[in-house]
Amino acid sequence: MVEWRLQRLPSAGTGAALGARIAAVLLALGVAAVALVLAGQNPFALAAQVIRATFGSTFGLEDLGLLLIPLLLTGLSVAVGQQIGVWNIGAEGQFYIGAFAAAAVGLFLPGSAALILPLMFVAGAVGGMFWILVPTLARAYAGVNELITTLLLNFVAALLVYYVATGPWRERGGVSNSATARIPAEIPEFWGLVHWGLPAGVLMALGFAALLAYSRWGYEVRFAGSNAKAARYAGMPVRRHLVTVMLLSGMIAGIGGMLEIAGTVHRLQGGISNNFGYLGIMVAVLARNSCLGVIASAAFMAVILNAGIVLQTQGLTSATVLAITGLILFLTAVGDEVSHYRIVRGKV
Amino acid sequence: MIDLKRLSRRGLLNMGAIGAASLVMPKGLLRPAYAAEPLAPIAEEDAVIGFGHVGPITDEGWTWSHHQGLLAVQEAYPKLKKIHEVENVPYSADATRTYRQFVSEGANMIFDTSSTGDFLHEVVRRAPDVAFMECDGHAIMDNLGWYYLAHWYPTYIVGVAAGHLSKTGKLGYVASFPVPSVFCSTNSFLMGARSVNPDATLQTIVINSWFDPQAATQAGTALIDNGCDFLFGIMDEAGYLQVAEKRGVWAAMWNTDIRRYGPNAYVSSIIIDFKDFYVDQVGKRLAGTWVPGEHILPLAGGVDRDVWGQNVPKEVGDAADAVRQKMLDGWSPFVGEIKDASGATRVEAGKQMTELDLYTWDWSIEGVSGLSG
Numbered sequence: 278m279v280e281w282r283l284q285r286l287p288s289a290g291t292g293a294a295l296g297a298r299i300a301a302v303l304l305a306l307g308v309a310a311v312a313l314v315l316a317g318q319n320p321f322a323l324a325a326q327v328i329r330a331t332f333g334s335t336f337g338l339e340d341l342g343l344l345l346i347p348l349l350l351t352g353l354s355v356a357v358g359q360q361i362g363v364w365n366i367g368a369e370g371q372f373y374i375g376a377f378a379a380a381a382v383g384l385f386l387p388g389s390a391a392l393i394l395p396l397m398f399v400a401g402a403v404g405g406m407f408w409i410l411v412p413t414l415a416r417a418y419a420g421v422n423e424l425i426t427t428l429l430l431n432f433v434a435a436l437l438v439y440y441v442a443t444g445p446w447r448e449r450g451g452v453s454n455s456a457t458a459r460i461p462a463e464i465p466e467f468w469g470l471v472h473w474g475l476p477a478g479v480l481m482a483l484g485f486a487a488l489l490a491y492s493r494w495g496y497e498v499r500f501a502g503s504n505a506k507a508a509r510y511a512g513m514p515v516r517r518h519l520v521t522v523m524l525l526s527g528m529i530a531g532i533g534g535m536l537e538i539a540g541t542v543h544r545l546q547g548g549i550s551n552n553f554g555y556l557g558i559m560v561a562v563l564a565r566n567s568c569l570g571v572i573a574s575a576a577f578m579a580v581i582l583n584a585g586i587v588l589q590t591q592g593l594t595s596a597t598v599l600a601i602t603g604l605i606l607f608l609t610a611v612g613d614e615v616s617h618y619r620i621v622r623g624k625v
Numbered sequence: 626m627i628d629l630k631r632l633s634r635r636g637l638l639n640m641g642a643i644g645a646a647s648l649v650m651p652k653g654l655l656r657p658a659y660a661a662e663p664l665a666p667i668a669e670e671d672a673v674i675g676f677g678h679v680g681p682i683t684d685e686g687w688t689w690s691h692h693q694g695l696l697a698v699q700e701a702y703p704k705l706k707k708i709h710e711v712e713n714v715p716y717s718a719d720a721t722r723t724y725r726q727f728v729s730e731g732a733n734m735i736f737d738t739s740s741t742g743d744f745l746h747e748v749v750r751r752a753p754d755v756a757f758m759e760c761d762g763h764a765i766m767d768n769l770g771w772y773y774l775a776h777w778y779p780t781y782i783v784g785v786a787a788g789h790l791s792k793t794g795k796l797g798y799v800a801s802f803p804v805p806s807v808f809c810s811t812n813s814f815l816m817g818a819r820s821v822n823p824d825a826t827l828q829t830i831v832i833n834s835w836f837d838p839q840a841a842t843q844a845g846t847a848l849i850d851n852g853c854d855f856l857f858g859i860m861d862e863a864g865y866l867q868v869a870e871k872r873g874v875w876a877a878m879w880n881t882d883i884r885r886y887g888p889n890a891y892v893s894s895i896i897i898d899f900k901d902f903y904v905d906q907v908g909k910r911l912a913g914t915w916v917p918g919e920h921i922l923p924l925a926g927g928v929d930r931d932v933w934g935q936n937v938p939k940e941v942g943d944a945a946d947a948v949r950q951k952m953l954d955g956w957s958p959f960v961g962e963i964k965d966a967s968g969a970t971r972v973e974a975g976k977q978m979t980e981l982d983l984y985t986w987d988w989s990i991e992g993v994s995g996l997s998g
Contacts, residue, residue: 543743583722586719
């Protein structure tokens with residue numbers, strides 16, 4: 278008997294994956310358009326407005342560039358962890374601590390920006406590594422699942438930053454509410470509001486992509502990620518690689534926090550991460566954990582987030598915007614999974 | 626000699642401020658920016674106005690009150706091309722994006738109803754033709770002014786009522802953040818209460834939010850468990866009022882009349898009203914006479930106490946209202962000697978705090994606990 282059935286492929290073809298994504302976005306936009314019509318809005322006018330405001334103006338492009346930086350770093354952080362099969366859900370916390378450590382340097386060490394910025398960069402990197410250190414050791418030596426440990430530390434980091442920004446470090450009698458004083462050292466801007474953190478982030482993504490693709494270390498990490506037992510059997514130092522990769526993952530997120538505070542926000546405050554850590558997971562998933570793909574998926578996410586702000590100025594509530602954003606991402610993830618299947622005809 | 630050519634507008638502003646105190650000014654305007662040139666007038670049908678809010682306009686509190694101001698503007702200028710309004714603007718770089726978006730939508734005047742500070746100023750500096758007003762702001766530029774309310778007067782009046790009503794003399798306060806508006810609120814409330822009961826104390830719990838009904842409810846419960854029999858706070862919702870109703874203690878609120886959530890416990894509220902102010906500001910922008918100023922809306926001119934609650938004895942309401950009348954006649958209770966929580970004298974005997982002193986108050990007076998000064 279001949280029958281049609283679904284067959285799962287180990288990896289989706291490029292064409293199928295691309296097609297599934299485009300279909301998913303179109304489907305999500307279609308659903309959103311129906312909902313908007315029901316709510317009395319004109320979806321075509323809104324879409325035109327979003328495109329015009331995002332791509333048709335310097336303002337919009339600058340905003341994209343600014344949004345891209347933290348998304349790139351947190352996305353890269355998660356994607357790097359995934360190379361060895363680690364889910365770093367804690368990019369949010371590492372981002373906070375990176376910002377916290379960089380702010381400590383920027384606020385309390387005197388010196389010129391040329392001296393302080395590199396120190397802030399190192400502080401951000403070390404801060405991120407420090408925040409993932411305990412989950413790393415617990416995973417490497419005690420087999421504790423990193424999903425839980427990294428996630429829970431996010432709340433500790435966020436509350437710590439809230440505490441110092443509204444407590445001991447807050448600016449007194451200044452222009453800001455519940456934030457520290459402005460950090461004098463600032464990453465210079467190279468185009469409008471967009472600062473040099475963007476090229477730095479892109480370089481890091483390229484660097485990690487090259488390292489993973491062409492170095493022996495990268496080969497061993499990817500090998501260990503796909504089959505740890507085989508890697509161990511082949512004599513690869515799997516545990517050492519695991520520790521290194523997790524620390525690097527935390528470091529990248531910490532640098533993200535540093536770039537955000539030294540380039541965009543300039544003051545340490547609660548909510549500085551803006552959920553970038555969690556969005557980074559989505560960025561990595563959309564990029565299928567490819568370090569190069571992270572650049573594209575972070576850009577896609579930046580467009581979606583920016584469109585959300587444009588839509589809010591057009592009178593949509595933030596809840597509606599969040600629902601549309603979620604719908605696009607949800608259907609994209611479904612589309613990705615679907616593209617792994619093909620219909621075959623075979624004998625039962 | 627001062628080189629007038631090289632003197633910045635900013636420098637002029639500062640000089641103007643020194644001389645401003647001696648001049649007669651309209652009620653509520655602390656000091657206008659003398660040097661700034663007004664932005665060009667706009668026809669009503671071409672004008673675009675933007676409002677950014679910290680919370681949802683349905684909060685029955687702070688944001689709702691500002692939304693009423695927007696509606697008043699709409700009514701006063703029905704031909705306006707567009708009024709943009711965004712709720713839930715986060716205190717993050719997203720605020721910058723929102724206000725930039727207003728500018729690129731062609732806004733001529735933008736109100737930030739909950740000081741986003743640098744995030745707004747980033748936009749202000751790059752949009753010199755747009756008038757910006759920041760509520761609870763502190764900075765002034767050629768195209769940026771700020772406005773706020775003299776909430777310390779009605780708060781003191783409610784404090785007088787609390788002094789009469791509290792049996793234990795232990796007052797409780799649900800605070801958002803250790804920011805000047807909260808320091809000033811806790812201090813003036815306790816000063817009012819102490820004018821009746823010199824032994825009164827105020828215990829504060831900070832919940833790190835302006836709108837978190839659950840945390841406010843927990844804080845209210847904890848304060849009552851500690852012996853407080855009068856709750857006050859600076860929340861955008863009625864959480865601790867409901868606790869007070871259930872536990873049979875008094876409560877005073879902020880923003881609007883929300884007595885229906887706790888009619889027995891309700892004493893009064895710091896009622897705010899920005900309608901006339903917004904209509905006036907938009908009118909000036911349209912007419913081309915708007916200049917950035919620093920406005921603190923006075924008692925009975927934008928901020929006041931609410932009609933007393935149903936269970937407040939008449940003599941208590943009258944006693945508090947007598948204080949209110951004295952204030953309207955020009956009396957201020959904020960005169961030294963005032964000591965801080967550590968016991969050190971911060972305002973010398975006989976010295977009166979200015980409106981700006983009150984607005985930027987960032988230390989706790991003796992008797993307030995739980996707020997680090």
